[in-house]
Amino acid sequence: MATKRLAVVLAGCGVFDGAEIHEATLTLLAINKQGAEYQCFAPDVNQAHVVNHITGQEMKESRNVLVESARIARGKIKSLIEFKAADFDAIIFPGGFGAAKNLCSFAFDGVDCDVNPDVEKTIKSMVKARKPIGALCISPLLIAKILGDVKVTIGQDKGTANAIISMGGRHVTTTHGEIVVDEKFKVVTTPCYMLDANIAQIADGAENVVKAILEMI
């Protein structure tokens, strides 16, 4: 049987302005441990902003999402514009504010946010190909914004859950490591750091998402 190939879409490098590093790293670990291969992607766009992760303050800098995401991927990354659904068996979006700042504008614009066109095209191409999509932490909101009537979880945060419902999605409350599966769209989601979690709980969530996805392929 051919090795299953998963795409992982990053949104920068750091929880407050990019991809959440633990969620991204532990997604790659879960894929590798479960015998599949990964290829990282990120959109080649500037970050919405750069945040000092100690103070939480915005820094007067400009950084590129693809270039910063390459830090997590150890340089082995491709621009999301190169992504083709035919080349992969599934796709996963780790979380971090980058998903709500760089992949869509939810953090600034709320439910009426814009979505990066390459992200939207990527997700729709996977749905059309009937291939599974995983999303961690805040990223399920991005999936709901694009797909509408999809069942997801971001854990227990009422504000974000209500935003998902406003987008036409359905929200299921969950706790650490639990996953929610939407059979119609083949979407698998887990809350990760949307809960007050420790890093071992993030590893559990990532492992459970990857396991469910590999079983669907």
Place this chain on the structure above:
Amino acid sequence: MATKRLAVVLAGCGVFDGAEIHEATLTLLAINKQGAEYQCFAPDVNQAHVVNHITGQEMKESRNVLVESARIARGKIKSLIEFKAADFDAIIFPGGFGAAKNLCSFAFDGVDCDVNPDVEKTIKSMVKARKPIGALCISPLLIAKILGDVKVTIGQDKGTANAIISMGGRHVTTTHGEIVVDEKFKVVTTPCYMLDANIAQIADGAENVVKAILEMI
């Protein structure tokens, strides 16, 4: 029994100019999974340089080691100047070029490199307190530079092994996940990405270092 407390010293955020992200994250995971607590530290100094992780080229930017390390620590990090050996049971240095660029200048100056004074003070204070020190990837070289006659591993790279010997250290060849223990200095080392490794092998190395350290405490 009180929860064991481990300090983790980061050197930025990204393999080519900072802490290797997988090694750092998987060290934190290993500590948490094995029932101990961690506190991240980094020196409050500018990075030697900033590297574009796609092209490998230097970028005309200046970044701070502590501020960038905070991305891996999700903001919960302290300046290394605040470190006190009395507050911790052990300390671990993940790898990445940052260990050889920001914690010492080996990447630029070779065996005659300078060592960041807070890093040197930190390591010597742990040796004096008879508390274990872990080091992954290239970081064992930093330990050898400071301690001299210490037994370590960086895997199989002859150039780096010879540098360690030139510094007065002893080098043991190892493969994926293997550890070398120096009983006198209580130093535990493993090669990680100094070998051509996959991310699950990094997790193994980090777990084995943490396990050996916790048994020593």
